Amino acid sequence: MAEERKELIKLESGEAEQPFCWSAGVYGSKFLTELRDNKRFVGVKCPKCGKVYVPPRNVCGPCFAELTELVPVSDEGEIVTFTVVSFGFVDPSTGKQKPVPYGYAVIKLDGADTYILHYLDETDPQKIKVGARVKAVFEEERTGSMLDVKHFTLLER
Amino acid sequence: MEPVAVVGVGMTAMRRERRKDGYADLVYEAVCLALEDAGMTIDQVDNVVTVSNDFFDGRTISSMAIQDACGSYDKNVSTVEGDGTFGAFYGLMRILSGSFGTTLVCAHHKGSESEMALITNAMFDPIYERFLGVEAITSSALQARAYMDKYGVTEEDCALVSVKNHGNAFRNPVAQLPLELTVEEVMASPYVAEPLKVLDCCPISDGASAVILASAERAAKITDKPVWVRGVAHCCDAYHLGDRDLSDVRALQYAARKAYSMAGISDPRQEIDLVELYDAFTYMELMWLEGLGFCDPGDGGKLTASGATALDGKIPVNPSGGCLSGHPVLVAGLNRIIECVLQLRGDAGERQVDGVRAAVAHGVNGPCGQSHCVWVLGGER
Numbered sequence: 001m002a003e004e005r006k007e008l009i010k011l012e013s014g015e016a017e018q019p020f021c022w023s024a025g026v027y028g029s030k031f032l033t034e035l036r037d038n039k040r041f042v043g044v045k046c047p048k049c050g051k052v053y054v055p056p057r058n059v060c061g062p063c064f065a066e067l068t069e070l071v072p073v074s075d076e077g078e079i080v081t082f083t084v085v086s087f088g089f090v091d092p093s094t095g096k097q098k099p100v101p102y103g104y105a106v107i108k109l110d111g112a113d114t115y116i117l118h119y120l121d122e123t124d125p126q127k128i129k130v131g132a133r134v135k136a137v138f139e140e141e142r143t144g145s146m147l148d149v150k151h152f153t154l155l156e157r
Numbered sequence: 158m159e160p161v162a163v164v165g166v167g168m169t170a171m172r173r174e175r176r177k178d179g180y181a182d183l184v185y186e187a188v189c190l191a192l193e194d195a196g197m198t199i200d201q202v203d204n205v206v207t208v209s210n211d212f213f214d215g216r217t218i219s220s221m222a223i224q225d226a227c228g229s230y231d232k233n234v235s236t237v238e239g240d241g242t243f244g245a246f247y248g249l250m251r252i253l254s255g256s257f258g259t260t261l262v263c264a265h266h267k268g269s270e271s272e273m274a275l276i277t278n279a280m281f282d283p284i285y286e287r288f289l290g291v292e293a294i295t296s297s298a299l300q301a302r303a304y305m306d307k308y309g310v311t312e313e314d315c316a317l318v319s320v321k322n323h324g325n326a327f328r329n330p331v332a333q334l335p336l337e338l339t340v341e342e343v344m345a346s347p348y349v350a351e352p353l354k355v356l357d358c359c360p361i362s363d364g365a366s367a368v369i370l371a372s373a374e375r376a377a378k379i380t381d382k383p384v385w386v387r388g389v390a391h392c393c394d395a396y397h398l399g400d401r402d403l404s405d406v407r408a409l410q411y412a413a414r415k416a417y418s419m420a421g422i423s424d425p426r427q428e429i430d431l432v433e434l435y436d437a438f439t440y441m442e443l444m445w446l447e448g449l450g451f452c453d454p455g456d457g458g459k460l461t462a463s464g465a466t467a468l469d470g471k472i473p474v475n476p477s478g479g480c481l482s483g484h485p486v487l488v489a490g491l492n493r494i495i496e497c498v499l500q501l502r503g504d505a506g507e508r509q510v511d512g513v514r515a516a517v518a519h520g521v522n523g524p525c526g527q528s529h530c531v532w533v534l535g536g537e538r
Contacts, residue, residue, distance in 0.1 A: 008176050010270075013215060022283045032284075053400075055285050061395055081306065081403060083298035084351040089274045091290050098290060104350075106299055106399060115399035117289050117299075125351045130306045146285055 027056035030070060036144040041136075043112050045069045054112040074110035075136040076155070081106045084125045107134060107152055119151035127157060158419060160538050161252050162376040162383035164259075165195025165369035166495040171333040171483030174269035175363040180214060181226035183365035184265045188227055191261065191367035195379055202369065203257040205229040207236050208244035208264035208487050212276045227263050227367075240435075241366065241491030242520025242530035246389060248370050258375040262368050266485035268361035280524055282397060291398070293437075293524065294358060298350035300403040300525040301440040305352060307404040307455070312352050314458025315439040316343035319356045319481060321461070322436060325468055326478025328508035333483035334360050343439075357439040364485035366492055373538075384498045385538045387515070388420030391530035398524060409448030409519075409529040416517075417450070420533035425450045425517070429533075431500050431510055432472060433493035434519040436479040441526065442466075445519060446474065449531065468508060476500065476508045490520025494532060501536045 024032055027044055031054075034040045044056035048063040054073055059066060082105040091098045103120030105128075121137070122128050134152040142148035167190025169175070169183050178186070184207075192199060205227050209219040216222060220236040227234070235251075237244035241264040248260035277293035304310060320340055326332035338356065346356040376383040392415070394408040395401050413425070422428045432449065436442040443457025451472060452460040460466060466474035475481075477496040480489050497516035499505040515535045522528040 010176070020283070024284050028284055061400070081299045081303035083295060083302055083353075084348070085290075085295055085298070086348045086350060087274075087294065089278075089290055089292065090272075091288075104289075104291070104295055104299070106303070106403070114397065117286055117291055117398060119289070130302070145288065147288055 025058065027058060027070070031055045032144040035148045036142040039075065039138045041073045041075055041109055042070050043073045045071050051113040052111060053114050054109055054116060071111070073112045077107050077109035077112070077134060079105045079128065079130055079132045079134060080108050080115050081130060082120060082128050084123050103128065105134070105152065118146070118149060121151045121153045128154070132156065159253055160373040161249050161386045162371050162373065163368055163386070163494070163498050163534070164371045164376050164379045164383055165191040165197060166367070166498050167191030167194055168331050168366045168492060168495055169364050170331045171362045171364035171485055173333060173360065173362065175267070176269070178363070180265045180267060180365070181223045183267070183363065184223040184263050185226040187365040187367040188261065188263055191369050195369050197369065197379060199228040201259060202228060202232070202261045203259045204233040204251055206244050206248040206251065206260060206262045207234065208239070208241050208262065208491070209236065210238055210487060212279055213266060213271060213486065215271060223263070223265060228261065233257070239487070239522045240520040240530065241487055241489065242494065242518065242532060243391065243490070243522060245368060245370070245491060245494055246391060246530055249386060249389065252370055252372050259369060259371045262370065262491065263365065264488040264491050265365040266488050267363045268485065269363050273361050286398070294350050294353065296398060296524045297438045298353045299398070301352050301438065303402075303404040304440055304444055310440070310443060310455065310458045312344060313340055314443065314461065315357055316340045317458070317461045318436060318439040318442045319343045321467055322442070322475050322479040322481040325476050325508060326482035328506065329478050329482070331483070332478040333362050335478065335482060353438060359437045359480045359484035362483050362485040364483065364488050366488045366495060368491055368494060368498070382502045384501045385535050386532065387535045387538070388416040388418065388422070388533040389531065390415035390419065391528060393523070393528040396523070396527065401525070403525055406444055406448030406526070409445060409526065409531070410450070412529045412531045413449045416531040416533050420515070420535070422515070422533060426472070429472065429515050429517050430513045431476065431497065431516040432474045432519070433477060433479070433496045433516070434475065435489060435493065435521040436475055436481050437484060437521070439481065442474065442479070445526070448529070449517060449519065468510065473510050476505065476510055490530065493518040493520060494534070497532070497534045501534060
């Protein structure tokens with residue numbers, strides 16, 4: 001009789017996917033189509049506190065007020081904070097690992113009061129400073145997504 | 158607030174992979190330990206709150222996978238998807254409602270069964286942020302840089318936290334990662350996302366925990382060592398990282414002020430004896446110490462360097478070893494509460510701090526400390 005085998009089984013979920021389709025809403029669609037068609041950023045201004053939200057959304061959280069006034073904002077701005085990512089991570093948009101290292105920043109676009117996240121084209125942390133000026137570099141082929149911006153480039157090095 | 162006590166606590170050992178145990182096995186172990194600690198049977202548990210996350214468990218309504226193991230069969234059971242401190246808050250409210258005399262709160266997490274970066278990436282907005290690959294480590298690196306740049310905090314300041322907490326873990330049998338380290342060794346560990354290095358980051362862990370809460374009337378029948386909830390509050394900042402000043406801890410300051418006020422604490426620096434806080438990354442211990450009022454903004458590094466937060470310091474912080482020494486997500490907040498309870502009861506073994514009369518437990522939900530929950534616990538009401 002065969003000796004009893006003690007093994008601990010694990011089951012893999014396999015290749016099954018859970019696809020979703022998220023609505024960007026009216027303002028989100030405007031924001032993304034402006035990126036795609038005109039290489040422009042738009043925000044939305046709060047009628048109560050005057051804060052300009054980028055990306056635009058329909059409610060100002062602090063005021064709990066409906067936002068209706070779309071306003072243009074610049075494709076230039078400044079670095080609020082940054083990192084240089086060194087660990088491998090599968091990009092959920094492509095299923096592939098983005099080559100490391102890559103620069104990453106929180107960016108305040110001129111004319112906006114909130115910030116966006118995006119890639120930086122610099123990977124030496126010594127060359128990146130909080131407050132440094134940056135400008136969006138757009139992809140040639142654009143599809144209506146945040147990835148229509150390839151990255152932000154440092155304007156002064 | 159009507160008095161409510163913690164009357165029983167249980168923790169499994171935290172390990173990188175508890176391969177033998179599914180979630181239900183971990184939960185059953187933690188619940189049995191808490192019942193044993195309280196000297197209770199499951200029949201004396203009036204209701205149950207489970208804490209879990211469907212993404213982490215890879216199934217929807219993840220709470221139901223542990224329905225038998227948490228002892229909720231034929232009971233009122235509800236669920237919190239968030240840190241254990243928030244689950245315990247809900248458990249407390251259920252007692253305060255008058256409907257229940259006791260609540261069992263349990264939390265489980267198996268980081269070994271999924272891809273942490275993909276799951277923490279999924280907490281970000283799918284339209285504007287998720288496709289840019291941001292997840293827990295990248296977002297925390299952005300916060301660390303914002304905080305360090307604002308106050309001139311150095312990587313060496315942060316490294317002190319890693320040395321201290323990994324060192325404390327040697328005295329905690331459930332800790333996963335006791336390490337004897339020097340600041341130089343932490344500084345020499347490779348960058349994961351600058352300024353965060355490997356030894357600035359918590360490990361991935363498997364584990365479960367449980368606490369049992371009781372009304373004063375029921376607590377009197379259960380234990381002669383109740384630990385009382387003197388004050389508790391939580392507060393939430395904006396969801397989008399880009400809507401927040403990441404160097405700012407206003408949500409924590411608000412939650413702490415409210416919890417201290419409920420507890421009748423006017424000066425936490427003099428009146429709190431011990432702190433267990435959510436140090437998923439080293440810089441967080443410094444920021445949260447400031448937000449909790451134990452030093453001025455930007456002075457967390459100085460406070461740590463002074464030795465005040467060491468096990469033998471004036472205000473020991475994370476004597477358990479903290480999340481840096483074991484980080485089952487969601488469970489981690491309950492573990493902060495449990496360590497405070499053990500210290501207040503004098504049951505903390507080799508790491509027991511003398512004369513603990515009031516302790517603060519702190520938990521976090523959402524990226525970069527979006528939401529904070531602060532508990533003030535004491536041996537007296």
